[in-house]
Each structure stands twice: as C-alpha cells, then as structure tokens.
Amino acid sequence: xxxxxxxxxxxxxxxxxxxxxxxxxxxxxxxxxxxxxxxxxxxxxxxxxxxxxxxxxxxxxxxxxxxxxxxxxxxxxxxxxxxxxxxxxxxxxxxxxxxxxxxxxxxxxxxxxxxxxxxxxxxxxxxxxxxxxxxxxxxxxxxxxxxxxxxxxxxxxxxxxxxxxxxxxxxxxxxxxxxxxxxxxxxxxxxxxxxxxxxxxxxxxxxxxxxxxxxx
Amino acid sequence: xxxxxxxxxxxxxxxxxxxxxxxxxxxxxxxxxxxxxxxxxxxxxxxxxxxxxxxxxxxxxxxxxxxxxxxxxxxxxxxxxxxxxxxxxxxxxxxxxxxxxxxxxxxxxxxxxxxxxxxxxxxxxxxxxxxxxxxxxxxxxxxxxxxxxxxxxxxxxxxxxxxxxxxxxxxxxxxxxxxxxxxxxxxxxxxxxxxxxxxxxxxxxxxxxxxxxxxxxxxxxxxxxxxxxxxxxxxxxxxxxxxxxxxxxxxxxxxxxxxxxxxxxxxxxxxxxxxxxxxxxxxxxxxxxxxxxxxxxxxxxxxxxxxxxxxxxxxxx
Numbered sequence: 001x002x003x004x005x006x007x008x009x010x011x012x013x014x015x016x017x018x019x020x021x022x023x024x025x026x027x028x029x030x031x032x033x034x035x036x037x038x039x040x041x042x043x044x045x046x047x048x049x050x051x052x053x054x055x056x057x058x059x060x061x062x063x064x065x066x067x068x069x070x071x072x073x074x075x076x077x078x079x080x081x082x083x084x085x086x087x088x089x090x091x092x093x094x095x096x097x098x099x100x101x102x103x104x105x106x107x108x109x110x111x112x113x114x115x116x117x118x119x120x121x122x123x124x125x126x127x128x129x130x131x132x133x134x135x136x137x138x139x140x141x142x143x144x145x146x147x148x149x150x151x152x153x154x155x156x157x158x159x160x161x162x163x164x165x166x167x168x169x170x171x172x173x174x175x176x177x178x179x180x181x182x183x184x185x186x187x188x189x190x191x192x193x194x195x196x197x198x199x200x201x202x203x204x205x206x207x208x209x210x211x212x213x214x215x216x
Numbered sequence: 217x218x219x220x221x222x223x224x225x226x227x228x229x230x231x232x233x234x235x236x237x238x239x240x241x242x243x244x245x246x247x248x249x250x251x252x253x254x255x256x257x258x259x260x261x262x263x264x265x266x267x268x269x270x271x272x273x274x275x276x277x278x279x280x281x282x283x284x285x286x287x288x289x290x291x292x293x294x295x296x297x298x299x300x301x302x303x304x305x306x307x308x309x310x311x312x313x314x315x316x317x318x319x320x321x322x323x324x325x326x327x328x329x330x331x332x333x334x335x336x337x338x339x340x341x342x343x344x345x346x347x348x349x350x351x352x353x354x355x356x357x358x359x360x361x362x363x364x365x366x367x368x369x370x371x372x373x374x375x376x377x378x379x380x381x382x383x384x385x386x387x388x389x390x391x392x393x394x395x396x397x398x399x400x401x402x403x404x405x406x407x408x409x410x411x412x413x414x415x416x417x418x419x420x421x422x423x424x425x426x427x428x429x430x431x432x433x434x435x436x437x438x439x440x441x442x443x444x445x446x447x448x449x450x451x452x453x454x455x456x457x458x459x460x461x462x463x464x465x466x467x468x469x470x471x472x473x474x475x476x477x478x479x480x481x482x483x484x485x486x487x488x489x490x491x492x493x494x495x496x497x498x499x500x501x502x503x504x505x506x507x508x509x510x511x512x513x514x515x516x517x518x519x520x521x522x523x524x525x526x527x528x529x530x531x532x533x
Contacts, residue, residue: 043224046239050246060421060473062428064439065466076459077256116223126224134223151331158333162432169335176343183344191332198331 003182004189007175014171015193021085021167022154022197025092029153030146032093033100034135040105043126051101058098063159067091071163088160092153099149107142108134140212147205154197168193262459270449270457271464278445278461285441286468292355292437293424296362300423301416303363304370309400311375329368335429337361342433354435358427366423373415377408414484421476428469438465 004011039051058066070081070091081087111134119129139146161169172190176183227235257263270276310322329337338361345352345360352360381404389399409416430437436444442465449457 041223043227044235044239046242050242056474056477057470060425060470060477061466062425062439062469064428064431065469068439068462069466073459073462076260076262077253078260120223129223155331155333158335159429159432161335169333169339172336172339176339180347183347187336187340187344191336194333194336195328195331199327202331 003179003185007189010171010175011168011189011193014166014168015196017085017165018154018157018167018193019197021088021092021157021160021165022150024089025096025157026150026153028089028093029096029100029149032097034104036097036101037104037108038130038135040101041108041130055098055101058095059102061095063091063095063156064162066095067159067163070094084160084164088157088163088165092156092160096149096153096156099152100146103142103145103149104135104138106145107138107140110141111137143205143209143212147201147209150205151198151201154201155194158194257459267457267460271460281441281445282438282464282468285436285438285465286472288355288435288441289424289427289430289437290472292359292362292430292435293420293427295359296366296423296427297420299359299363300366300370303367305374305405307367307371308374308378309405311371312378326368326371329364330372332365334361334365334426335432337364338429338433354430354433357433358430358435358437361429362423362426365426366419369419370416373412373419374405374408377412377415378404380411381407410487413487414480417476417480417483421473421480424476425469425473438468441465 036051036054039047040055042048067088070087071084074080081090115137116129116134119133124132157167158169160167161173164170168190172186175186179186254263261267270278271282272279274280307322307326310318311326313319313322338357341352341360341364342354342357345357385403385407386399389403394402427437428439431439431443434440442461446458446461449461
C-alpha cells in the first residue's frame with residue numbers, strides 16, 4: 001500500500017489530466033458534432049455534402065492516425081499546436097465530433113415528423129424549427145447514444161499517452177517500467193481510476209436517461 | 217422524421233439562386249484553404265514528385281514493407297475478429313442464461329472489459345502477463361487485448377439482437393417441444409446474427425481501426441512500420457520522406473475501412489430486402505424509446521448507439 005501512497009500525487013495528477021482531456025474534448029465535440037448534424041439535415045446540398053464527407057473520413061480513420069497527423073503532420077503546413085495537451089484535445093474532439101454527429105442525427109430522425117410539420121405549419125423557418133422544436137426533443141432521445149460516445153471518448157483519451165501527454169495510461173507505462181515488482185498494484189490503481197470515470201458516467205447517464213425519457 | 221424535407225420548404229427560384237451563390241462561395245473558401253495548405257506544403261518542398269515516388273519504387277523496399285505491414289494489420293485484426301465473435305456469442309448466451317451462477321460472472325466480465333480502455337488491456341497483456349509466466353509476443357498481446365475488449369462489445373450486440381427477436385419465435389419453438397439449447401441455436405441465434413450483421417461488421421471496422429494501437433506496443437502494423445521506415449530513411453536522407461509515409465499509412469487505413477464500411481452497407485441492404493428477414497423486420501428497434509426499453513444495461517456501451525441508428529450502424533472508439 002505504501003507504493004500507492006508514494007505515487008499518489010502522480011496518479012492524482014494523471015487522473016485529473018485524463019478527466020480534463022475527456023471533458024474538454026467532450027464539450028468541443030458536442031458543439032462541433034451538433035453543428036455537423038444540423039448541416040447534415042440542412043436544405044443546402046453543399047453543407048450536407050461537406051458534413052457527410054467529414055463524418056465518413058473521421059469514422060474510417062483510426063484515432064491513432066488522427067493523433068499522428070495533428071502531432072507530426074501539420075508542422076508541414078507550418079501549423080503547430082501550443083502544447084501536447086491541446087494537440088490531444090484537438091485530435092479527440094475532431095474524431096469524436098463525427099460520432100456525436102451520427103448520434104444527434106439519429107435523434108433528429110427519431111423525432112416524429114408531426115412535430116416538425118407542426119413547427120413549419122405555425123410559420124417557423126428551418127433554423128427556428130430546428131433549434132426550438134426538433135433539437136430539444138432530439139437531445140432527450142439521444143442521451144443513451146451520446147452517453148456511450150462520451151464513455152468511448154473517456155476511454156480513448158488513453159491514446160494520448162502515446163503522444164507525450166501524461167495521462168493515466170502514460171503513468172501506467174512509467175510506473176510499470178520503474179516498479180516491475182509492483183506491476184499488479186500499478187494496473188489495479190490505473191484500472192480503478194478509469195472505472196471510476198466510466199462506471200460513474202454510466203450510472204449518471206442511466207439516471208439522466210430515466211429523467212429525460214419521453215414516453216411516446 | 218426520416219424525411220428531412222419536412223424541415224424546410226422546397227426552395228423557390230430566388231432561394232435556389234441564393235443557395236447556389238452561397239455554396240459557390242463556401243466551395244471557394246474550402247478550395248482556398250486546401251490551396252493554402254498545398255502552397256505551404258509546396259514551399260516546404262513536400263510536393264516534389266521524387267518524395268512521393270519512394271512510395272511506389274520497389275527498389276527502396278518501401279512498398280514491400282507497407283504491404284507487409286498491411287498484411288500484419290489485417291492478420292491481427294482477423295485473429296481478433298474471429299476470436300471476439302466466437303467468445304462474444306458465448307458471452308451473450310451466458311448473459312441471457314436463467315441461472316444466476318452463469319449470468320452474474322458473465323455480466324461482470326462484460327461490464328469490466330467494456331469499461332476499461334483498450335490500450336490499458338493491451339498493455340496489461342503486454343507487460344503484466346509475461347510476469348506471471350504467460351509470455352506473449354507483441355502480436356499475441358495486441359490480439360488478446362483486441363479480443364477481450366471486442367468480445368464484450370460484441371456480446372452486447374448479440375444480446376440486443378437476440379432480445380429484438382419477436383417473442384413468438386421462441387414461444388412457438390418451445391411449443392414444438394424444442395429444448396432451451398435448441399431454441400437458442402436453431403431459432404434465436406440464426407435470426408439474431410442476420411439482423412445484427414451490419415452492426416457486427418461496423419464493430420469489426422472499429423476493431424480493424426483499433427489494431428493501430430499496436431503502434432504503442434511495438435507491433436509492426438501499418439503505423440509502426442511507417443514510423444520505423446521514417447526512422448531508417450531519416451538516417452540516410454534526413455527528414456525527407458516523413459510526411460509522405462504517414463500520409464500513405466493514413467490513406468491505406470481509410471481505404472481499407474471505407475471498403476469494409478461499404479460491405480456493411482451492402483450487407484444491410486441485402487438483409488433488408490431478404491424475404492427471410494422482412495417478416496420480423498419491424499421488430500428491429502428504430503427509436504430511442506424502444507432501444508431504452510432493452511434496459512439500462514446496454515446504455516453504457518456501444519451496443520445502444522448501434523441499435524439507435526438503424527440507418528447507419530453506429531460504433532465505438
């Protein structure tokens with residue numbers, strides 16, 4: 001146990017890094033993904049095409065490759081992120097936005113057509129009917145899929161460890177190299193930290209889902 | 217609201233003109249951005265033909281290495297796919313068991329492996345298992361990690377599939393005097409697999425993508441190979457071919473994955489049309505309401521996302 005006590009500050013910092021990575025990228029991905037979903041149902045064909053292209057590209061690219069390009073590729077077009085952490089946030093949110101978009105779109109499709117028809121009938125335009133009628137209902141129905149996207153994101157932050165961000169997985173590797181005799185302890189601590197995030201999220205999402213569910 | 221037409225009027229001539237103008241401006245903006253990127257690349261000399269020629273010149277051994285790496289990627293993914301599908305089906309059946317002593321451990325296993333990051337699982341197989349006497353190569357660790365994670369995800373997909381089958385099917389089978397295992401193997405599983413085939417393939421695409429994590433444990437898959445090629449080439453030529461090799465690896469991934477996704481779409485359209493499945497096709501959950509009716513157990517994982525977007529299977533990570 002003294003091993004855990006010795007390395008507690010390291011583990012705590014790593015836990016906070018992982019958590020802030022996930023939360024920041026989650027927020028950015030939520031905004032970007034919603035915009036993409038709105039683009040995918042918009043009246044303008046060019047916007048639809050652009051959003052579809054984005055989603056297809058990012059869904060079919062491994063996250064590791066996205067990380068690679070943002071970490072090592074964009075220097076060739078003379079761009080550079082200010083820090084490794086921001087690189088990781090950018091990679092995670094660009095990648096996750098594609099999945100958020102798909103989830104929100106499935107929610108928009110699940111809103112009964114009568115709702116949109118009624119909104120149109122009382123004279124709301126595309127923007128108004130989407131933002132005041134369709135999206136609020138869509139967000140309620142997409143709580144479970146968005147929740148699973150969030151949990152996947154929380155787990156995906158581990159890939160940042162391969163790109164010089166000191167998150168839980170990076171600490172796992174470091175401690176594993178330094179304390180070969182305590183390997184089981186290291187794994188238990190790190191896995192527990194991840195479970196703390198994922199299982200708590202799953203539980204909260206379950207509550208939220210029951211609160212917000214629309215009974216049709 | 218499958219037809220998004222309800223959201224807006226069909227544009228009239230003036231609106232169409234405005235939209236066309238807007239689209240044109242937008243396209244111009246995108247083109248300018250691409251042009252800007254290409255210009256910077258050109259200034260940095262990244263577009264020189266001989267830098268790209270290395271990717272296709274067998275004398276440099278680069279195309280062979282990349283092909284071999286693609287082979288390695290596909291190999292580990294194939295092993296993972298087969299093992300994860302088999303174990304996932306077993307776990308799904310176990311989770312639906314009536315005996316608590318089967319169900320509870322199986323649920324624990326599924327929930328645990330779904331909640332832990334894949335990379336941590338792979339590192340566990342790579343760093344910890346050798347210590348307790350199970351020595352694994354990088355290939356073994358990667359394949360085992362992929363299998364453990366994806367079997368849990370696939371188990372949930374199979375379970376959702378089995379639960380989505382009309383209750384009348386199993387009732388009729390029991391009525392005919394079939395035993396429990398017969399109902400499962402002859403009636404439920406064949407229908408569930410058919411129904412979940414597109415989602416299954418989507419998850420296999422995810423597995424293929426995740427094999428790129430081999431990069432971190434040093435398995436010579438596509439990404440790792442391009443990295444090591446970059447290092448050897450840098451040694452003799454300086455950082456000349458870095459960008460080209462990474463672009464090549466990325467493109468190969470995208471092409472392979474798009475092909476697999478297209479297969480998923482194709483299979484989906486096939487199964488939709490098939491008369492053997494259309495009879496019960498209405499029972500496929502098509503909305504959040506019916507998906508959440510499957511229970512909160514699947515709300516935490518990819519299976520629910522998958523069930524929720526029947527048009528285009530969702531996926532995780």
